[in-house]
Amino acid sequence: MSFFVDVLVGGLLSGVMYSLVALGFVLIYKTSGVLNFAQGAMVLFAALTFVSLTEHKLPFAVSLLVTLAIMVALGWLIERFVLKPLVNQSSITLFMATLGLSYVIEGAAQLLWGTEVHGLDLGIPDTPMQFGSVAISEFDLVAALIAATMVAALTLFFRTTRTGLAFRAVADDQLAAIAVGLRLSHVWAIAWALAGVVALVAGLLWGARLGVQFSLSTVVLKALPVLVLGGFDSIAGAIVGGLLIGAIEKSAEVYIGPFVGGGTEGWIAYVVALGFLLVRPAGLFGQRELVRA
Amino acid sequence: MFSSSYKGRLMPVLLASAALALGGAIALPSFAAPDRGQEYFPLQSYRVGPYAAGGTGFFGGFIDYMNLINMRDGGVNGVKLTWNECETEYEVERGVECYERMKTQGNPGPAAMNPLSVGIAYALLDRSTSDKIPLITINHGRTDTTDGAVFPYIFPLLLNPWSEASAMVNYVAQRDGGLDKLRGRKIVVLYHGSPYGRETIPIFALLSQKYGFEVTEIEVPHPGNQQQSQWLQIQRIAPEFVILRGWGVMNPVALKTAQQVGFPADHIIGNIWSNSEEDVRPAGAAAVGYIALTDHPSGTEFPVVQEIIKTVYGANKGNLDDKSRIGSGYHTLGIINGILNVEALRIAQQHFGDKALSGEQVQWGFDHLDLDDKRIAELGATGLLPPIHVTCADHEGAGAVKFQQWDGQRWVTKTGWIQADRKLLRPLIEASANKYAAEHHITPRNCAKTS
Structure with a gap:
């Protein structure tokens, strides 16, 4: 039983890491209906920029602020020079634009900062802490805390600020929002710009876990089933979806993996997402579109 | 904000990107025509993408060595070495495309292909044989290509995957006090979910039967950036040792996750693709004490590396922009690959004359590649690579490794050369190669009659 709890808790905590990437998707999708495939590349760009600045002897806080400014600027530039000219184009056109954008950002990140692998130490120990019979990494706990803080901050932002209200209006009906x-x-x-900030947070945490390298951009692939489960336009859904995917894939790897030759982690999340698409296409928390017949 | 090395670092990536944008278009060879012609080495390199750290180090070392030969010796017996690069991003289809473009370049054609990719090598097995161009898969590739009777043009030089597995078990035994001490031990093999990772599954099973240890083989799905469930299983099994057969991001994540579950780093033994500085540095303190196998120790103390620093980097012609990477694991492997290619050419020239040779002629050189301690010392590479004796039947030629430990800053060599159990493996290699020959209607060479 204790082993099962270990697996479950480990899965839930690793799911939080997926949620961090998924949050960036939700922000863009919620306001513009665009599935931003470049979010993974933004995670890579943010982490690579930060770590390169620290390696150029800039203090941690200064590097963080400079990277934050760069990510905000990057987000603004993308909107200005890629999406704005494509207003009123079909969803698939916008998706393809972000797909192309992801290659451009990945290339630019490597062009600017090189292709070497960098270590990133945030000063958070990644060693086990015992809670009864369950061992939990301190790093995972901090990551979960950061994710919870981000969700709370974004929820407050959406509910209590004028800009947040504008976000909700645009998400609800773009034409009506323009009309008012x-x-x-x-x-x-x-x-x-906010998606850029989320990418920075995700990039730092994933970078500290994996090392800052090209593979960071591939974490985007695990965010997709999270979004299918939670809903593409729900911040809470990104968190719940992440927790579910994390728990399912870890449990499957341990309890089903040995019977099918292992390696279930690579595909089980997509099978679950496929099942969800069949029975609940909008996800657990996604907004269902009602279409007049 | 940008350091002075920015432009230097930018240039190769820019060139690689430009080459990529042109669909892998190939630049002209780098040198003017010398008196005795030019020997052409096409490089299917990868300087961008997920495995760029390995690609830049390896191909950087290879190019640095060829530059040393040209600058110091004027080439190999008057034949200048030339090369160009085609970016593969480690993708098989690009690798094949590069091969097809490059195989017709140079006069009299390419000396050998060195793609440094199991996937690309698999895709080129038949092509390189029919085109009569040696395919070099140093420290990797398909194990049964060791049998040169069936695979005359494929050379898994120095170490094939099965020898690697055997040497690792021998090391564990040596650490425990002998092979008889392995009985009852528990060993977990954590492998990359790819053909490369799965290559050794039958051999570990065989070795466990022979020596009586209990082996559990656990797959990590590509790319390996989540391993918590695998390490929880390892925690439950409680093995004495974990053998890590990783690649890229899987390696630092394995070390970090091991730390999370409290598994000691000095009981994790990494294989040949888990042994570079790039594999351990991102793991930080979690990697301290980690042990890895190598046949190409890191370091700048070797005379050949010193000569490269003095002659090539001294003339500002070094290939690595970040000079702190000189002598890193990937870089020294590239230098060794350069040594083996150049020596094969030199040996072939002794047979065919001091001129630029075709791939078919250079194959003869690889087939007779023989570097003993004396020759390795003359090359300034004592301790950098083991003696290698390639024959028509044996395209591996060595099978010896050392073990090194990461101290947080650098690798420290802990053992001398440890041999694989090649007598045990040879019949298995021949059986697998003969099966391939039967399936592909290949008539094996008679190595007893080959001169």
Whole structure:
């Protein structure tokens, strides 16, 4: 039983890491209906920029602030020069634009900062802490705390600020939002800038865990089943989806893996997502679209 | 914000990207025509993408060595070495495309292909044989290509995967006080979920039967950036040793996750693709004490590396922009690969004359590649690579490794050369190669008659 709890808790905590990436997707999708495939590349860009600045002897806090500014600027530039010219294009066109964008950002990150692997030490120990019979990594706990803080901050932002209200209006009905005088491009620019900030947080935590290297951009692939489960436009869904995917894939690897030759972690999340698409296409918390027949 | 090395680092990536944008278009060879022609080495390299750290180090070392030969010796017996690069990003289809473009370059054609990729090597097995171009898979590749009777043009030089597995078990035994002490021991093999990772599954099973240890083989799905469930299983099994057969990001994540579950780093033994500085540095303190196998120790103390620093980097022609990477694991492996290619050419020239040779002629050189301690000392590489004696039947030629331990800053060599159990493995290699020959209607060479 204690082993099962170990596996379950480990899965839930690793799911939090997926949620961090999924949050960036949700921010963009919620406001513009665009599935931003470049979010993984933004995670890589943020982590690589931060670690390269620290390696150039900039203090931690300064590096963080400079990277934050760069990510905000990057988000703004993407909106201004990629998405704005594509307003009113189909969803698939916008998706393809972000797909292309991901290659450009990955290439630019490597062009600017090189292709070497960098270590990143955030000063958070990654050693086990005992809670009864269950061992939990201190790093995972801090990551979970950061994710919870981000969700709380984003929820407050959406519910209590004028900009947040504008976000919700745009998410609800873009034409109506324009009709009441909201500047769509302004809202989108802020959403992309926020996605850049989320990418930085995810990049730092994933970078500390994996090392800062190209593989960071591939974590985006695990965020997709999280979004299918939680819903593409729900912040709470990103968290719940992440927890579910983490718990399912770890349990499957341990309890089903030995019977099917192992390696279930690579595909089980997508099988679960496929099942969800069949029975609940909008995900657990996603907004269901009602179409008049 | 940008350091002075920025432009230097930018340039190769820019060139690689430009080459990529042109669909892998190939630049002209780097040198003007010398008196005795030019020997052409096409490089299917990867300087961008997920495995760029390995690619830049390995191909950087290879190019640095060829530059040393040109600058110091004027080439090999007057034949200048030339090369160009085609970016593969470690992707098989790009590797094959590069091969097809490059195989017609140079006069009299390529000396050998060195893709440094199991996937690309698998895809080129038949092509390189029919095109009569040696395919070099140093320290990797398909194990049964060791049998040169069936695979005359494929050379898994120095160490094939089965020898690697055997040497690792021998090391564990040596640490425990002998092979008889292995009985009842528990060993977990944590392997990369790819053909490379699965290559040794039958051999570990065989070795466990022979020596009586209990082996559990656990797969980590590509790319390996989540391993908690695997390490929880390891925690439950409580093995004495974990053998890590990783690649890329899987390695530092394994070390970090081991630390999370409290498994000691000095009981994790990494294989040949888990032994570079790039594998341990991202893991930070979790990697301290970790042990890995190598046949290409890191370091700049070897005379050949010193000569490269003095002659090539001294003339500002070094290939690595970050000079702190000179002598890193990937870089020294590239230098060794350069040594083996150049020596094969030199040996072939003794047979065919001091001129630029075709791939078919250079194959003869690889087939007779023989570097003893004396020759290795002359090359300034004592301790850098083991003696190698390749024959028509044996395209591995060595099978010896050392073990090194990461102290947080650098690798410290802990053993001398440890041999694989090649007598045990040879019949298995021949059986597998003969099966391949039967399936592909290949008539094996008669190595007893080959001169």
